[in-house]
Amino acid sequence: MTGRRVLRVAAIGVGHLGRHHARILGSLEGAALVGVVDAKPDRAREIAASCGTRAFERAADLLDQVDAVSIAVPTEAHLQVAMPFLERGIPVLVEKPLARDVAEADRMIDAAARSGTILAVGHTERHNPAVALAATHLAGPRFVEVHRLGTFPERSLDIDVVFDLMIHDLDIVLSLVSSEVAAVEAVGVPVLTGRVDIANARLRFQNGCIANITASRISRERVRKIRFFQPEAYLSIDYAAQEVEMYRLVRGDGRPAIEGGRLEVQHEEPLRRELSDFVHAVRRGRPPLVSGADGRRAIVLAQQIVDRMSQGN
16 A cells, blocks of 8 residues: 555554554554454453544454554464455564464465565564664674563563564574574573573574574563674664664774764654554555564574574583
8 A cells, every 4th residue: 555545554462562552553643543452352442442443352353444453462373363464465563573483474474475465573673763873883793792681571471582582682683794694502491481481592693793692581680782793893782771882993193092982862662663664664665674574584593593492502
């Protein structure tokens, strides 16, 4: 769909994250929130009332009512919920991870291709203003260090910490390191659940870059930071604070010096940027920032990490 007509959108799944999808979609220019759906009818009605829209009982009831949908249901239901819309040619934004595995991701990508519609993936950190700014200063990083630590959640326990949290950083690293992954080492431990709750992965890229990524959902404090080391420069991102620090080696006539400090970031809610990008992509007929192919690539790497952990490496 292209043109200036207001885009009729709906939010499917309005729980912990989905309620914010509804809130933002209801306020975006060029979009009209025509409905919400949730497995809990009372919650759907509550969110619909707060957003001035209508609660639907089933996602299927929206097929003839919308021009695009965002989906923020549990990962295990992504395929089932998304496919009817994709097969109808209705653009879909699916929250990360795109699917439970590569096979499901491929089915969704193929459905979107056959109907000629947009499939976007909600890797929200890609829309973080700090990440966008930092990307303009990266030039061949050689080492990447990532820590994503969270407190024990009441959600997302249907997947392990790699698909729940680490996948954010896998997508970021894949998008910023211009090389293919050559080798993976990983370890993971199930501490409080039957799934892996803390994991570390060491990725070696074909260009020689190394990325060391740690993710935990059982920490006492929240940490979301990524650091890049490249020739004669160091760059650090605090995702949550939306802060970027950069230091460079400056060579002159005399002794080399280190200069730098905090860069100015224009703060904005990453989820708002994500949903705005999706709406604009649909209205203008352009690809979204994070495509189904990008979502699939992150899943492929996440699965490699999980496989290595199961092998005890």
